[in-house]
Amino acid sequence: MSPTLVRGRRALPVAAALALLTAAALTTSTPSARGEESLATSSPTGPMELPAEWMTAQRLSDGSTNLSAAKYAKARGEANRLAARTRSVYRPLADGDWRFFGPGNIGGRVVDIAVDPQVTDQIFIAAASGGIWRSADAGATFAPAWPDGGTQSMGAVAMTTDGVLFAGTGEAQPGGGSITFGGDGVYRSRDRGRTWQRVGLENSHAIARFAIDPGDQDRIFAAAAGNLFVPGGERGVYLSEDGGDTWRQALAPPNATTGATEVVIDPRNPNRVYAAMWDHLREPHQRTYGGPGSSLWRSDDGGRNWQRMTNGLPTDADQGRWGLALAPSDPDRLYAYVGTALGPFRAFYRSDDGGDTWTQTPVNANQASQSTFSWWFGKLFVDPADANHVFLTGVNLRRSTDGARSFGNVGGVHADQHVLRWDPKVPGRAYLGNDGGFYRSDDNGVGGWVKSTYEPYTQFYTVDVAETDPVLKVGGAQDNGCNRGYSGVGGPWNAIGCGDGLQVIIHPENPNIVFGCSQYGSCYRSENAGAAPRQSIGPGQTTSDRRNWLTPLQFDPSDPNVMYYAGNVVNRSTDNGRTWTAISPDLTGGGPNDPSGYPWGTITTIAAAPTDGDKLYVGTDDGRLWWTDDLGGTWNRVDPAQLPGTWVTRVAVHPSDANIAYATFSAFRSGSDRAHVMMTRDGGRTWTDIGRGLPDAPVNSVVPTSDGLLLVGTDVGVFVSAWNGGEWASLGAELPAAAVMYLRYHEPTRQLTAATFGRGVHDLTVPRCPAASTRLPLRDPGAGVVGVLASCRAA
Incomplete structure (x- = not known):
């Protein structure tokens, strides 16, 4: 039976309370790590070039080859049993409550955003290792929408038009010096985050994105990235046609180390679905963040059959993580970019015919702002009202007004961008999540970014x-x-x-x-x-x-x-x-x-x-x-x-x-x-x-x-x-x-x-x-x- 999570103090089923740590670390640094200024006085920017995976290295120092989800599940179960015994035998030790001291205004990595389609100014965010949070004031402040005892690692959040909320656990951005944590499947909430039920994909390790059919809210796709350390498991694109009750694999990965990192539905023709796949594996002394499985795919029959898109796209193995986006106002317009297997930006592409053909645009590495870790970003976003207005995530937030022929910098926000969403109820309002937390712009993302004043999920x-x-x-x-x-x-x-x-x-x-x-x-x-x-x-x-x-x-x-x-x-x-x-x-x-x-x-x-x-x-x-x-x-x-x-x-x-x-x-x-x-x-x-x-x-x-x-x-x-x-x-x-x-x-x-x-x-x-x-x-x-x-x- 699937566990149910409820916010507030209570005993949780062990399986529902797992904080599974099975992905490699991410490293961040300042410009000085690249020789530009003093580390002691600089501002935070992006990850280091070298995989100085400090937190991961510690946890693999016993000679292990992977950070097993089973090990963390066992440890969390042992911790829960020890807590139960303490409440029974040593009650004074268990009775005191931990009190949150702070900070509320610093923030931390935000990897996804869902805008409530029914409630004005209400949004939900996924914090990388801090759970799901709700804001009722357009992102000025956030309150918990996830139980403290559940796995805190998140990769995706989405909401149907009738208010059903989905959370995909496990972060899909592996990296270098800190750490990313794995998850234990997909959860659903029918009461906007008050209670949650796990509804499948327990072995997916990391959910990178959801896509919901605008014409059939029970039809939901999930991009499962898989375990960074262990090939196999629940990887690829999965489809539920009953509102999340059951899932089936719609697109199998090309090989055992490939997972899905993006899935997009054509709003004009929901039978047309696009997906990005990423071939990646982390070993104790080596990371392979690209390979022959990295690729872009399209289905024209609702996800039953898929074809790899290659006309104008590279077909060699030196492909890292892909970013993929569709223009809502012109669904035949697609944008994509890819890094190399080692991490630097490789190329940017555009299609004007729904992916039948692709043309490389003149975007270069400096414009892309990917540094040597394009795998840390992997996302593109298009203005719902303007197919030529494109945002590219990177160390800096980059913006194009000419259909991705060129990009310029968008200032005023923290570094390392992960998600951008528009509020359909408020024209010109955009929300941004990055390593520094949550931002809102009422100038269509062009500028005027305002940081949240209360976001208590700092790492x-x-x-x-x-x-x-x-x-x-x-x-x-x-x-x-x-x-x-x-x-x-x-x-x-x-x-x-x-x-x-x-x-x-x-x-x-x-x-x-x-x-x-x-x-x-x-x-x-x-x-x-x-x-x-x-x-x-x-x-x-x-x-x-x-x-x-x-x-x-x-x-x-x-x-x-x-x-x-x-x-x-x-x-x-x-x-x-x-x-x-x-x-x-x-x-x-x-x-x-x-x-x-x-x-x-x-x-x-x-x-x-x-x-x-x-x-x-x-x-x-x-x-x-x-x-x-x-x-x-x-x-x-x-x-x-x-x-x-x-x-x-x-x-x-x-x-x-x-x-x-x-x-x-x-x-x-x-x-x-x-x-x-x-x-x-x-x-x-x-x-x-x-x-x-x-x-x-x-x-x-x-x-x-x-x-x-x-x-x-x-x-x-x-x-x-x-x-x-x-x-x-x-x-x-x-x-x-x-x-x-x-x-x-x-x-x-x-x-x-x-x-x-x-x-x-x-x-x-x-x-x-x-x-x-x-x-x-x-x-x-x-x-x-x-x-x-x-x-x-x-x-």
């Missing part, structure tokens, strides 16, 4: 809170820079530089001193709460040959003037980040193993002991752990046989004992003995696995509290145990099912802050378990649960 990498006041927060966001939230709960956040925002931290004693980092360790120091003037920190001021996408930058908790920055070498500052000195050799296994892939051989995390300024712990992307007792005079490597060998996501030191530390790891156990959380009680010499009982999913963050609790953030939620591990419990309720990338705990107020990848920043007051105290025998591996979680048992 965060990190978060920090001020020790002096936990209401003051900063965070780093995917393609939305470094941001400052100093205005309280629900208040506006301000952009404070960076390209992609990665590590952002606040001085422990002075919240006006803020450090922000773009990708690959291009950081700054500001004494104006992140605003200019800024002092650069990075390759020119520190020593390292390689730097991680998220280069660690941390304060020494025993002295706020001491800081650490690490590439493949640890750098230390004693003057609050103004000058730096290297204090280690290369602590990794060497340089990149794939020059065109993720640059392996970097330090991913560093932690100094709060009680001993000479004690440091360091973790790397190639699974190494190190410690020093003499501030880098001697570095000691942990015996590899003790460790899982996967990416070390975070290390943390016990607040009152420098010899006790914790390390967390990405990737999956998948039946092996690999650990997700490890602990040392002897200063780093020996490590034990204390993560058994956690869901088998990447652990991204770890925090030990002063009163005996251990908090971890994972791809499938936040969990709590005792210092020594043992039994684990779920922590809190109402946290959306988006990956938790970073945790920050404010000891004086017990406020725990979580940065999610797609649903912004959330806070929770950690309950105090009465018996939890530092009197527990920490060196006894059998101690911990008794007297800590036991004191949080339900009455």
Whole structure:
């Protein structure tokens, strides 16, 4: 039986609550990634040329060849069962609600838009990893139209003329440095997003687009892109003729790695249907984003038979992702563009006879604004009232008024365009979705773009809170820079530089001193709460040959003037980040193993002991752990046989004992003995696995509290145990099912802050378990649960 999703707190069927992560990452950067300006002060633009797939690389660091949907389904099921047990046995830990802190005004990637044909000013959007949202004020503000516990990854949204809403889960834009998430099928809502029912295509992985027959609203096409890692599955164009109750494959893909990314119905002749197919596969050290299956197709009998369009179009294998659009005012007018298999723009085409013949137009790569990643866009849109008025998605929004013979830039919006829709009820009104969120133009898309004022679906990498006041927060966001939230709960956040925002931290004693980092360790120091003037920190001021996408930058908790920055070498500052000195050799296994892939051989995390300024712990992307007792005079490597060998996501030191530390790891156990959380009680010499009982999913963050609790953030939620591990419990309720990338705990107020990848920043007051105290025998591996979680048992 298909699951039904309802917004609001309640237990969801496991299958309905999957946040399946099975697609590769996307990378975004600034113009400076292409050598144009300083990363520390630039504005967000588009993806990097190289596939520096940071989030994907972590999750494949166990040697896996794909991010299996089954692994995430299993982990989500384990998380749901752990939450149910917590509600039953440790009720105080489950009762607290996570509270959305913000931001509401930054936004995040919007991949599709549906305009309500009946209700004025009402629209629905699909956020890439943030669910479905509804606006009743023409996009000025948005409210949830999707359950927090359902898969948050979206690829498409559409609405029939009688108000039935369809959501296609799973994002169809694979990429580079962050990540895209897979989905679990098509969902339908008959009450405008209050409740949802899954209605099929569970194995499609990603739905790229819907097309609804204007004359028969029960006739719906879906473009299924397929699993980026695994050939086969439900790919191609699917058709439902009963309003979504059942689906059949209308157009099979040419090969097992090809999926559909576009489907278009001729409004004058609904028996004529067009489709774009894309041949793409992601392997651990290679991506193939084009091939012989990439092609354009047409059916003249309602989708029963199809013919590949080739007259004037390329037929070789060097074809990447196609963009395809039809002019509503002249359905014989078609536009298409294609990239190469490697990613750069290749050519633009036009047909004036319904696809019988095609002519290449003089559009070049500069006009197209595709950079080297045309696969990240793949969409075209035509003004419903003017067949010559065409919009091309790219890093910039491009516009043609001469039938695609030439294109010019449309300014005033964030970079990386994904969807453009017109409101048929309001002449001249257009809506735009891109990596920065949602925009509206009442000037037919020509200009006058106004950004939404409330769109709470930002994809965060990190978060920090001020020790002096936990209401003051900063965070780093995917393609939305470094941001400052100093205005309280629900208040506006301000952009404070960076390209992609990665590590952002606040001085422990002075919240006006803020450090922000773009990708690959291009950081700054500001004494104006992140605003200019800024002092650069990075390759020119520190020593390292390689730097991680998220280069660690941390304060020494025993002295706020001491800081650490690490590439493949640890750098230390004693003057609050103004000058730096290297204090280690290369602590990794060497340089990149794939020059065109993720640059392996970097330090991913560093932690100094709060009680001993000479004690440091360091973790790397190639699974190494190190410690020093003499501030880098001697570095000691942990015996590899003790460790899982996967990416070390975070290390943390016990607040009152420098010899006790914790390390967390990405990737999956998948039946092996690999650990997700490890602990040392002897200063780093020996490590034990204390993560058994956690869901088998990447652990991204770890925090030990002063009163005996251990908090971890994972791809499938936040969990709590005792210092020594043992039994684990779920922590809190109402946290959306988006990956938790970073945790920050404010000891004086017990406020725990979580940065999610797609649903912004959330806070929770950690309950105090009465018996939890530092009197527990920490060196006894059998101690911990008794007297800590036991004191949080339900009455």
